[in-house]
Structure formats: structure tokens, C-alpha cells
Ligand SMILES: [Zn+2]
């Protein structure tokens with residue numbers, strides 16, 4: 001029996017896969033099975049969700065999205081959509097509008113209810129975009145978002161730093 | 173610690189102890205963590221990776237539970253050594269295949285292992301034998317708390333721990349349980365059970381023996397969702413589900429014994445005989461026979477063998493282990509021969 005994926009090597013692994021309550025048998029070679037198992041663990045339906053997102057987006061937004069870039073690591077939103085991997089903590093802020101919907105689709109919720117890091121427990125709660133603990137961003141939009149967040153959280157010291165940064169950027 | 177030392181050690185998760193160890197082989201909790209101020213490994217330069225590796229190694233040195241742990245830099249190990257660590261379930265295949273900038277910590281008894289610079293900066297894993305997720309959580313939670321005093325983790329109040337893949341965001345926790353379900357397979361109920369599990373957004377996968385070969389009636393069940401529930405809620409959900417599957421497996425075993433005990437005895441004893449006498453054996457065949465021997469132990473049909481011995485064999489018959497035991501490269505045929513010898517040595521009482 002030959003491998004269902006590559007059609008070249010001998011199938012030695014026999015998998016039962018369940019998608020949408022439909023059961024299907026797969027016969028794979030070792031190499032393809034290994035890749036398949038990595039996918040199953042990490043990308044459970046992610047490719048489909050991402051593809052669904054691009055269809056839902058209106059065309060005018062499509063062009064804007066194409067140019068969307070992470071201010072921290074420089075990852076294009078387009079590349080995230082292709083490969084399903086984010087590049088740094090700041091990606092979550094830069095792509096926050098899109099990720100909010102995606103996280104809800106994957107997990108059925110976009111509100112964390114688990115534990116927090118030790119240092120965080122003592123702090124004022126921060127909304128998305130206001131955490132100082134991420135890879136620094138020098139994107140004007142992000143800084144403005146962070147400024148709003150800092151004011152809302154009454155963290156005026158941080159707000160002042162952010163205001164200065166924004167001024168410096170606007171004047172440059 | 174030298175890689176060779178693993179050959180004479182039994183990992184805690186193989187000891188066949190802990191709650192429901194007759195059906196649940198092991199429990200595992202994994203947490204993904206990233207440094208807030210470094211790009212994730214996939215977008216890191218070699219220098220970034222090296223900086224992360226050094227920083228994390230230093231922080232891990234301060235954790236009491238990890239005293240005496242071994243630390244490996246992947247690019248200092250050869251391919252067989254790395255494969256051996258994968259075979260012991262201490263790290264992923266991905267971690268072994270691209271060794272640059274990657275590290276691995278392994279605690280005493282192999283209870284904790286931490287991959288550094290895999291898909292996320294840290295992948296912390298705690299593995300115990302039997303149905304032991306809560307205890308595993310206690311250990312991993314303490315390690316994580318201590319680490320978070322030294323390392324600034326990527327975290328947002330709204331979305332929790334930030335991970336390279338959004339399927340892990342939130343608690344970034346995956347709990348999984350390795351179950352042995354031969355009676356559900358033999359009574360053809362397994363597909364029904366697996367379908368029910370997938371409906372509840374849990375994933376089930378086969379146990380991969382030699383590299384990837386499936387079967388042996390082993391199924392790994394884990395949570396899919398990591399955001400919107402607390403860690404303890406997720407663990408409670410898994411435990412509830414696992415207890416139901418245990419009950420169904422137990423009922424199926426009773427039914428098999430009631431309906432046709434002589435048939436079951438015959439099948440199990442033949443498998444036992446094969447294992448003790450074979451001279452050439454593939455890993456696929458061995459794993460299927462181990463499954464029957466385990467069922468033989470659980471049903472009282474076999475009395476001269478322990479879970480621990482069979483569990484250890486699962487690990488020892490894999491290619492890198494066989495080659496380390498023999499201390500040289502073996503081709504596929506030589507491995508099949510060595511595998512049969514290793515099994516006989518373990519299961520047949522020596523006359524001399
Ligand atoms: Zn293939």
C-alpha cells in the first residue's frame with residue numbers, strides 16, 4: 001500500500017482522522033505521518049480558520065491588510081495568514097483587531113481566565129496594547145493605542161513617557 | 173549527565189504507578205512561555221537564540237525543583253543522541269531536526285523537561301505515570317511561578333500568555349493523557365468513543381512508537397482549547413472525560429472476559445509466547461504484542477510480568493535506544509534482531 005499523501009513511499013502508519021464528525025482512514029509513510037501529527041497537534045483547523053477570515057474581509061480592507069506589519073518584528077500580516085505563526089509578543093498588539101476574531105473562532109472565547117506571571121498579579125490590569133512588557137514598538141498607531149490604555153488605567157507616569165515618544169515621532 | 177546514563181534509568185512516567193495505571197499509562201502537562209522582549213524563535217537570529225538560551229539556562233539554575241537536572245545544547249549532541257531524547261518523550265522531533273540555538277533541560281527521573289527555542293522560547297513539560305494531571309499541574313505551576321520572577325514573560329491581561337501559534341494563546345497549556353484501550357478496540361467501540369471525544373473539542377491521537385508508527389491500542393487524549401478557561405478548569409474537564417473512558421474500557425474488558433475467556437486467554441498467552449521466543453521482530457509487531465501482554469497483566473491472565481517491565485520495553489526497542497545499547501550504528505535488519513534480543517533478556521528469567 002502506498003502513502004496517501006506523497007504517493008511514493010510505503011504506507012506503514014494507519015491513522016483514523018475525525019473531521020466534522022466524519023471518520024476517515026489515512027494510510028501514510030513514516031515521514032508524512034510525522035508531519036501530519038505535528039499539524040494535528042499545532043494547527044488544529046487553523047489553516048481553515050485563516051482562509052475563512054480572508055474570505056470574510058471586504059476588498060477595501062484587503063489592500064490595507066496586505067500592508068499591515070508588526071511594529072516589533074516586522075512580520076507581515078499576510079505572512080502570518082500564510083504560515084499561521086506570529087513573530088513576537090508585539091504582533092499581538094499590531095494585529096490585535098484581526099486576532100480578536102481569530103482567537104474567538106479557535107477557542108470560543110477571547111478572554112483569558114487563567115493564571116498570570118508573578119510580577120503581573122500586583123499590577124494594574126492592562127488592556128490589549130497597553131502592556132509595557134512586550135517587545136517595544138515604535139509604530140505611531142500602537143503608541144497612541146498604548147497611550148489611551150495607559151490613561152484609562154490611570155498609569156500617568158507611563159502615559160507621559162508615551163506622550164513624549166509620540167511627540168518625538170510626529171516631529172521627526 | 174551523559175546520554176548513555178539514560179539507558180540504565182527508568183523515567184518516572186514508565187513506572188506503572190499512580191491512579192488508574194492499568195488503563196492510563198501517563199499524564200503530561202505542557203506550558204508554552206515566551207520572553208516578552210525577544211522575537212519568537214522562528215524570527216530570531218542565531219545571536220538572539222544564543223542570548224535567550226543563556227538567559228533561560230541561568231534562570232533555570234535557580235529553581236529548587238530542578239536541582240541536579242541535566243542541560244543539553246542540541247548542537248553539541250549527535251543525531252542518535254538527539255533521537256534518543258525524542259524516543260524518551262523528552263522533546264519533539266522538530267527540536268532534534270534543527271539543533272541550532274536549541275537547548276533541553278531534563279530533571280531527575282525525567283519528570284520535568286524544558287525545551288528552549290522550539291516553536292516558543294520555553295516549552296515546559298511535566299510527565300507522571302497514571303492519571304496524575306493535578307499533581308503534574310502543581311509541579312509545573314510552581315516552576316512557572318518561580319521562573320516568572322526572573323524572566324519577563326509575554327503576557328496580556330486580556331489574552332493571557334502569548335505564543336507563536338494562536339491555537340496555544342491564553343493558558344498556553346496542553347494537558348494530555350496516554351490511554352491503553354485494547355478492549356474498546358477489540359469490541360469495535362473505539363471509533364464511537366473517539367468521535368464523542370472530538371465533539372467535546374478534545375483531540376485524540378495514536379501513540380507513535382518507532383518514530384511514528386501508530387497503534388498498540390494507545391491513544392493520547394488532550395485539550396484543544398486554551399483560552400477562556402482556567403488551567404484547573406481545563407484539567408478538571410480532561411479528568412472527567414478520562415474517567416468516563418476508563419469506565420467504558422473497564423466494562424469492555426469485563427464483557428470480553430465474560431463472553432469468551434478461553435479465546436482471550438489463548439490470544440494473550442500466544443502473544444506472550446511470541447515475545448519471549450522471537451529472534452527477529454519489528455517495532456510495530458512488538459508494540460502490538462506489548463499491548464496484549466499489558467491486557468494480560470490487567471486481567472490476571474499473566475502473572476510473571478509487571479507493567480514497569482513492559483513500559484520500559486516500549487522505550488528501549490526504539491532505534492536510537494537499540495543503537496545506544498549496542499554502541500554502534502545498526503541497519504533495519506540488525507535492529508529487528510537486537511530488538512528481539514533486548515525483549516527476551518527483559519522477559520525471560522535468566523537460568524545462569
Ligand atoms: Zn508519504
Ligand SMILES: [Zn+2]
Nearest residue numbers: 070073088091
Ligand atoms: Zn511581531
